[in-house]
Amino acid sequence: MENPSARLARRIATLVRLRDREHDMDDEIRFHLAMEAKDLVRSGLSVGAAAREARLRSGGVERHKEEGRDARGVRLIGNLAQDLRYALRQCMRSPAFTIATVITLGLSVGASTFMFSFATMTPVPFADADRLVYVRQFSATGCPSCQQVSSGNALSFAAASRALESIAFAQGPSQTALRLGDRSEVIRSTAVTYQFFDATRLTPLLGRTFLPSDTMPNATPVVMLGEPLWRTRFGADSSIIGRDIVLDGRHHTVRGIIAHDDIYPERTDAWTVLTLAAAEVNDHASDLNYLTIARLRDGATLSQAAAEAATVTRRLTRDYPSDFRDWQLDVRPLRLYGRGSDDDKTTFSVAAGLVLAIACISLAVLLVARLTRWRRELAVRSSMGARASRLTRQLLTETLLVCVAAGLVGVGAAWVGLNGLVRTVPVSVAPPGLTRLGIDAPALVFALALAVACGLLIALWPSLRFARPDLTDELREGVRSQSTHGASGSERLRRALVVVELALSIVLLTAAGLLFRSEANIAKAPVGLSPDHVLTLGVQLPTEVDGRRVESRGYFDRLASALARVPGVTSAGGVAFLPLSGSGWSSSMFQVEGRPSMTGTGGTRTQVVTPGYFATFKIPIPRGRAFTDADADSAHVVGIVNETLVRRFFANDDPIGRVLSLANGTRLTVVGVVADVKQRGVLGDPGQEIITPAATTSRRSMTMVVRTVGDPAAAAPAIVKAVSSFDRNLAVNRVRTMGAVMDEYLAAPRVEQTAMLIFAAIAMVIATMGLYAIMSYTVASRTREFGVRLALGASEWSLLGLVLKQGLRLTAAGLVVGIPAALAVTRVLQSRLYRVPANDPLTLGAVAIGVVLVAIATGLIPAQRALGVDPLRSLKSE
Amino acid sequence: MTDRADFLQGTLDLLILKSLALAPLHGWGISKRIRQLSSDVLQVNQGSLYPALYRLEERGLVKPEWGLSDEGRRPKFYRLTAAGKKRVPQEQHDWRRFAAAVEQVLAGS
Numbered sequence: 009m010e011n012p013s014a015r016l017a018r019r020i021a022t023l024v025r026l027r028d029r030e031h032d033m034d035d036e037i038r039f040h041l042a043m044e045a046k047d048l049v050r051s052g053l054s055v056g057a058a059a060r061e062a063r064l065r066s067g068g069v070e071r072h073k074e075e076g077r078d079a080r081g082v083r084l085i086g087n088l089a090q091d092l093r094y095a096l097r098q099c100m101r102s103p104a105f106t107i108a109t110v111i112t113l114g115l116s117v118g119a120s121t122f123m124f125s126f127a128t129m130t131p132v133p134f135a136d137a138d139r140l141v142y143v144r145q146f147s148a149t150g151c152p153s154c155q156q157v158s159s160g161n162a163l164s165f166a167a168a169s170r171a172l173e174s175i176a177f178a179q180g181p182s183q184t185a186l187r188l189g190d191r192s193e194v195i196r197s198t199a200v201t202y203q204f205f206d207a208t209r210l211t212p213l214l215g216r217t218f219l220p221s222d223t224m225p226n227a228t229p230v231v232m233l234g235e236p237l238w239r240t241r242f243g244a245d246s247s248i249i250g251r252d253i254v255l256d257g258r259h260h261t262v263r264g265i266i267a268h269d270d271i272y273p274e275r276t277d278a279w280t281v282l283t284l285a286a287a288e289v290n291d292h293a294s295d296l297n298y299l300t301i302a303r304l305r306d307g308a309t310l311s312q313a314a315a316e317a318a319t320v321t322r323r324l325t326r327d328y329p330s331d332f333r334d335w336q337l338d339v340r341p342l343r344l345y346g347r348g349s350d351d352d353k354t355t356f357s358v359a360a361g362l363v364l365a366i367a368c369i370s371l372a373v374l375l376v377a378r379l380t381r382w383r384r385e386l387a388v389r390s391s392m393g394a395r396a397s398r399l400t401r402q403l404l405t406e407t408l409l410v411c412v413a414a415g416l417v418g419v420g421a422a423w424v425g426l427n428g429l430v431r432t433v434p435v436s437v438a439p440p441g442l443t444r445l446g447i448d449a450p451a452l453v454f455a456l457a458l459a460v461a462c463g464l465l466i467a468l469w470p471s472l473r474f475a476r477p478d479l480t481d482e483l484r485e486g487v488r489s490q491s492t493h494g495a496s497g498s499e500r501l502r503r504a505l506v507v508v509e510l511a512l513s514i515v516l517l518t519a520a521g522l523l524f525r526s527e528a529n530i531a532k533a534p535v536g537l538s539p540d541h542v543l544t545l546g547v548q549l550p551t552e553v554d555g556r557r558v559e560s561r562g563y564f565d566r567l568a569s570a571l572a573r574v575p576g577v578t579s580a581g582g583v584a585f586l587p588l589s590g591s592g593w594s595s596s597m598f599q600v601e602g603r604p605s606m607t608g609t610g611g612t613r614t615q616v617v618t619p620g621y622f623a624t625f626k627i628p629i630p631r632g633r634a635f636t637d638a639d640a641d642s643a644h645v646v647g648i649v650n651e652t653l654v655r656r657f658f659a660n661d662d663p664i665g666r667v668l669s670l671a672n673g674t675r676l677t678v679v680g681v682v683a684d685v686k687q688r689g690v691l692g693d694p695g696q697e698i699i700t701p702a703a704t705t706s707r708r709s710m711t712m713v714v715r716t717v718g719d720p721a722a723a724a725p726a727i728v729k730a731v732s733s734f735d736r737n738l739a740v741n742r743v744r745t746m747g748a749v750m751d752e753y754l755a756a757p758r759v760e761q762t763a764m765l766i767f768a769a770i771a772m773v774i775a776t777m778g779l780y781a782i783m784s785y786t787v788a789s790r791t792r793e794f795g796v797r798l799a800l801g802a803s804e805w806s807l808l809g810l811v812l813k814q815g816l817r818l819t820a821a822g823l824v825v826g827i828p829a830a831l832a833v834t835r836v837l838q839s840r841l842y843r844v845p846a847n848d849p850l851t852l853g854a855v856a857i858g859v860v861l862v863a864i865a866t867g868l869i870p871a872q873r874a875l876g877v878d879p880l881r882s883l884k885s886e
Numbered sequence: 887m888t889d890r891a892d893f894l895q896g897t898l899d900l901l902i903l904k905s906l907a908l909a910p911l912h913g914w915g916i917s918k919r920i921r922q923l924s925s926d927v928l929q930v931n932q933g934s935l936y937p938a939l940y941r942l943e944e945r946g947l948v949k950p951e952w953g954l955s956d957e958g959r960r961p962k963f964y965r966l967t968a969a970g971k972k973r974v975p976q977e978q979h980d981w982r983r984f985a986a987a988v989e990q991v992l993a994g995s
Binding site for chain 1: 912913914917931932936961962
């Protein structure tokens with residue numbers, strides 16, 4: 009016997025020269041046939057007869073080749089094609105099972121891929137995003153989820169920090185006007201300090217990033233363009249580097265282009281230079297307006313940075329006792345900017361996880377059924393001489409075929425789901441990173457790997473368990489199971505699995521129902537203003553026109569008056585931050601003059617409006633008065649506060665007439681108290697608010713709101729024309745009715761609810777399929793019994809009852825497990841539910857009744873078959 | 887004891903090896919020689935011959951090589967390897983023992 013390594017070498021050589029070997033075999037056999045035929049001719053046969061005889065004697069060339077291949081040990085490769093063909097035939101033979109498996113596995117892969125993409129969604133596109141952090145300043149009592157920091161505090165931190173490097177500020181994106189030929193277009197630009205590019209280690213697609221010299225006081229303004237803007241509006245012309253564009257009425261030199269994949273903050277079209285005013289450098293308490301990004305130094309950790317933040321907090325509290333009361337500095341990963349936590353992902357992930365669990369269970373159920381059939385087949389074929397390994401390989405091939413199909417179905421389903429999500433969630437309420445959501449390479453790999461892994465698990469488990477079945481046992485059991493109706497072990501397992509599936513479906517259905525009710529409540533809930541018949545439009549005033557600075561004081565008041573004169577308009581006003589639009593906000597601390605200093609005033613919203621605003625939205629002012637045109641005097645600023653502020657800080661006091669001083673130095677006299685407007689929506693606290701007249705500020709952008717007599721959408725063209733005839737340099741954008749704004753605001757809970765509903769529906773479908781399978785199987789295996797009963801005179805209805813009883817028993821078990829589970833799981837949803845308790849009995853009741861009805865309906869189909877049983881035939885089928 | 891299929895296979899292997907002892911032959915030649923030497927009693931068809939040959943090659947007892955036939959074709963000739971040559975007497979001895987044993991049983995009952 010030659011040694012194993014030489015044998016292996018020869019095997020490999022054989023594989024390598026496989027095609028040659030095949031030809032050799034062909035030639036050999038053909039040669040043999042020819043010689044045999046020649047011999048026969050010599051012994052007297054005709055040529056044709058000789059050829060036929062020779063072939064007959066050889067007994068089938070293909071088989072010889074097969075056995076030859078077998079002997080050579082190259083069976084594996086040659087058989088793969090055959091296995092695939094056999095697997096395809098097997099799949100076609102039981103189409104229902106194949107389709108059920110592909111769909112079930114496909115849905116689970118799809119849900120997992122969706123979850124994977126969603127969970128890995130991040131607004132920070134950079135490769136080393138986990139080294140990027142942001143610094144924030146929050147107040148546990150006043151503004152627990154503030155995301156920004158006063159510039160002075162950030163700079164103090166930067167100076168003292170050893171863990172962080174390249175601290176940079178960013179503000180935006182905000183709307184600005186880009187001059188294109190003779191018209192203006194509104195784009196979004198973010199102002200950043202030059203260190204922004206150091207911190208993010210961003211390299212431009214073309215050109216260069218900002219230099220320190222660009223931030224000098226009299227430096228030429230420079231701008232970086234984003235790739236999408238460059239392509240759509242500048243024709244991807246690379247000679248634009250170094251040329252000027254007119255942004256915000258001023259000439260900016262284009263320094264470089266930022267690649268599409270590197271855009272940060274999200275949806276920024278262009279970057280300009282941010283220079284801190286001198287006053288801001290020492291500002292430790294005022295409007296928190298800047299996203300403060302920093303990079304962890306190589307080797308530093310987030311916890312080190314957080315510890316430094318705590319130290320600096322103590323020092324600032326000590327050094328600036330009046331400005332820095334109550335605040336704390338904090339360092340967090342950049343991907344969490346703007347969000348409290350990863351909460352919104354949790355709901356989706358949990359739901360997808362449940363669907364996955366259900367799909368896996370269902371798959372297991374299907375497999376147990378398949379397994380019984382396979383064992384029998386294995387036993388029979390083993391007895392005829394087939395090798396177990398060959399059968400296993402066939403099973404593996406068949407499973408892999410199904411898995412690849414399922415993987416593709418899953419990827420398709422996930423793609424549809426993700427695209428649908430991106431398209432239906434409006435930009436203003438989208439969680440960060442949503443614009444980038446899609447099936448990327450990692451998700452694809454994940455999906456296919458998951459499908460294949462599932463498949464291998466599914467295929468290997470039975471083949472390992474039943475590698476050498478005892479032949480007689482198998483064949484005997486096959487007969488036995490027909491005549492008993494005691495449940496075998498695998499049958500019990502199937503039932504238990506279906507109960508679990510039902511329970512999980514109940515959990516998902518309950519969650520969907522709760523979200524549905526919550527969304528309905530949110531839609532009906534009053535928000536503190538009358539949104540009907542109101543048109544909104546964003547208006548942007550350029551800083552300069554033709555080299556002259558544009559004066560903005562009182563500008564929007566005049567614009568509002570002009571709009572109010574348009575025929576069909578009842579009233580018009582302007583507001584800095586349109587409620588319910590997801591627009592940003594500005595916040596500040598304040599103190600009441602004549603009172604000892606108070607804590608917890610941080611994070612007070614500062615809103616700016618023109619006098620007509622309150623009337624346009626019909627916002628009631630229960631105490632005091634609204635603004636008038638006379639309040640334009642900057643020397644004597646007046647203000648209006650909202651009821652929440654009064655409730656918190658003026659419980660026993662009349663705020664009218666008191667003087668408040670804001671952190672930026674503004675002193676205002678309170679002249680009115682306005683009803684709360686739910687700026688951010690009905691969920692959560694409306695927050696305390698101080699409103700000042702627009703005429704006393706120098707804002708350059710506002711949203712105008714116009715109340716019309718008729719349909720606001722129909723009045724839109726006339727109103728926009730009125731704006732441009734008032735001043736053709738005004739850039740107008742986002743013309744929408746307030747109704748449309750409300751729809752968008754409702755979109756977020758609606759999306760969540762829809763997604764949950766889809767998941768619940770999928771779960772219910774899978775569970776129902778499982779239930780149906782069990783009841784079918786029961787009917788099939790009790791055919792003889794039914795025949796006997798019918799023969800003995802049982803009524804058809806009693807048979808129906810028997811079948812349905814089993815289904816209902818399983819459903820009841822599902823409810824018993826599912827309802828407590830639902831109560832436990834939906835508790836986590838409570839924070840996003842509006843006016844619906846998490847243990848809402850109405851929802852639970854509806855779900856329970858629904859599930860029972862579905863179970864009954866499912867049971868009717870096989871039950872009908874039981875009724876159609878011919879007693880004689882069933883007895884004979886023994 | 888080996889069962890029937892194995893026994894037949896082992897016998898065929900021995901016949902092939904023996905046929906090749908004198909000189910290398912191609913497949914057709916081997917089947918012809920066996921037929922001739924057994925006076926037409928043993929007729930080995932392609933279905934048995936080639937698998938056996940490939941198996942022998944697999945075990946390293948024969949080696950294929952290209953040759954020239956009388957008609958000018960180029961079939962593959964098989965030649966005994968050194969290991970193959972060593973195997974022939976062993977297989978022959980085993981066969982003789984087996985045949986004698988069978989004969990004993992037949993004679994005794």
